[in-house]
Amino acid sequence: MALSGLGLVIYVIFHMLGNLQVFEGSHALNGYAASLRDMPILLWTARIGLLSLAALHIVLAIQLTFRNRRARPVAYAVREYRQASFASRTMAASGLVLLLFIIFHLLHLTADVIDPFSADRLDAEGHRDVYGKIVHAFQNPFIVALYVAGQLGLGLHLTHAVTSSLQTLGLEHAAFNRLFNAAGPTVALLVVLGNVAIILAVFFGIVRG
Amino acid sequence: MKFTLNIWRQKGPGEKGRFVTYEAGDVSSGMSFLEMLDSVNQGLIAKGEEPVAFEQDCREGICGSCSLVINGIPHGPDRGITTCQLYMRRFPDGAVIRIEPWRARAFPIIKDLVVDRRALDRVMQAGGYISVNTGGAVDGNVLLVSKDQAETAMDAASCIGCGACVAACKNASAMLFVAAKVSHLALLPQGKPERTRRVRAMLEAMDREGFGSCGNHR
Ligand code: HEM
Ligand code: SF4
Ligand code: FES
Numbered sequence: 007m008a009l010s011g012l013g014l015v016i017y018v019i020f021h022m023l024g025n026l027q028v029f030e031g032s033h034a035l036n037g038y039a040a041s042l043r044d045m046p047i048l049l050w051t052a053r054i055g056l057l058s059l060a061a062l063h064i065v066l067a068i069q070l071t072f073r074n075r076r077a078r079p080v081a082y083a084v085r086e087y088r089q090a091s092f093a094s095r096t097m098a099a100s101g102l103v104l105l106l107f108i109i110f111h112l113l114h115l116t117a118d119v120i121d122p123f124s125a126d127r128l129d130a131e132g133h134r135d136v137y138g139k140i141v142h143a144f145q146n147p148f149i150v151a152l153y154v155a156g157q158l159g160l161g162l163h164l165t166h167a168v169t170s171s172l173q174t175l176g177l178e179h180a181a182f183n184r185l186f187n188a189a190g191p192t193v194a195l196l197v198v199l200g201n202v203a204i205i206l207a208v209f210f211g212i213v214r215g
Numbered sequence: 216m217k218f219t220l221n222i223w224r225q226k227g228p229g230e231k232g233r234f235v236t237y238e239a240g241d242v243s244s245g246m247s248f249l250e251m252l253d254s255v256n257q258g259l260i261a262k263g264e265e266p267v268a269f270e271q272d273c274r275e276g277i278c279g280s281c282s283l284v285i286n287g288i289p290h291g292p293d294r295g296i297t298t299c300q301l302y303m304r305r306f307p308d309g310a311v312i313r314i315e316p317w318r319a320r321a322f323p324i325i326k327d328l329v330v331d332r333r334a335l336d337r338v339m340q341a342g343g344y345i346s347v348n349t350g351g352a353v354d355g356n357v358l359l360v361s362k363d364q365a366e367t368a369m370d371a372a373s374c375i376g377c378g379a380c381v382a383a384c385k386n387a388s389a390m391l392f393v394a395a396k397v398s399h400l401a402l403l404p405q406g407k408p409e410r411t412r413r414v415r416a417m418l419e420a421m422d423r424e425g426f427g428s429c430g431n432h433r
Contacts, residue, residue: 085287
């Protein structure tokens, strides 16, 4: 759970950093996208690696969730949590939101199924126009709302996930515990802020075609 | 003081239980929670009804027998105490109080509010001990233990095996119990040599007993 999750976390961070190049204009972003596509072996290794990580993570998550449900067959009539955070108690729900979002996101911007409008457009340099695609996509308020909701799910999941996986791996030391505790919320905040900045910058016309 | 109690009644293991409402009148604010239940039971017995079964022994917070989930919190609303140390002055007069047993697959209900906690004993039997003979009591200064180490071990040793951690955990995991036993023993020189074997054995036993897994909730 922790290792597959941390693998996905590292990907999400680089994915966000790569996409921040939208702020440097279409040349930078489309060039970056093209350079990824120019290395088909690397690209497909990464894709297969990611897919298997995600599959492993989901299978383990389902097993774990059902096992934990079975551990308390009769629920309490009244329940008050004194310590466990909202994020930690809703990992399965935020994970499900993430899964739905990831499927939508892949169909939308990778497979161009949801909105084929800019699928085959090229920019002035003959690269696939990823920049134009993003600018087109996030002018639609429904798409913006869906993506922001997905990011909230991601933020909630990561807030607990990163700190929890450090604990699962046995990283515990009086001198570093404050750092470990802060890691989850910090990573969550940075990733979500980075991604939401891209979405809103397009929506409010700061990044335009 | 007066209270309305919603208490879980269940005739025996595997039977269908339900909440039954009782009125507790004439309660003094200095009564402990268990004394309040005693007085309710006196009333039930006088009426020829079956008293509410609950577990208790020392009534001073050391044995770990008492085990009630009170308004959704194991051992009730105060921190760091057991049910027997909870006093009725803690509740507003006329309050409605919900009383449930520990709920976990590993703790099957025996009757009403009494659950079978032998699963924790079996986890202890799997490794919560030291298997060398230490002989008679040696001079206290033969084995040196630093103050910090002794304090930390003592903190872990304050686990009285009540099972409230299992009752409170969203996943009904016994991780806190196992962690307390494991750290208590591993921190002291007598328990150190077996510490890795002990952790594995106790965790395996915990899984076998049907406790959930730790989600590092925080
Ligand atoms: C695709 C759908 C996903 C589902 C269904 C899902 C579900 C779960 C569940 C149920 C847990 C276990 C929580 C617990 O221990 O109680 C978990 C943990 C975790 N998830 Fe996800 N998740 C998903 C996506 C992701 C993504 C995209 C990332 C990274 C960006 C991620 C990172 C993590 C990490 C690091 C943990 C912590 C593991 C630990 O506590 O040891 N997950 N996930
Ligand atoms: S660790 Fe669990 S079993 Fe031990 S005293 Fe605390 S709540 Fe009770
Ligand atoms: S009766 Fe012994 S701890 Fe409460």
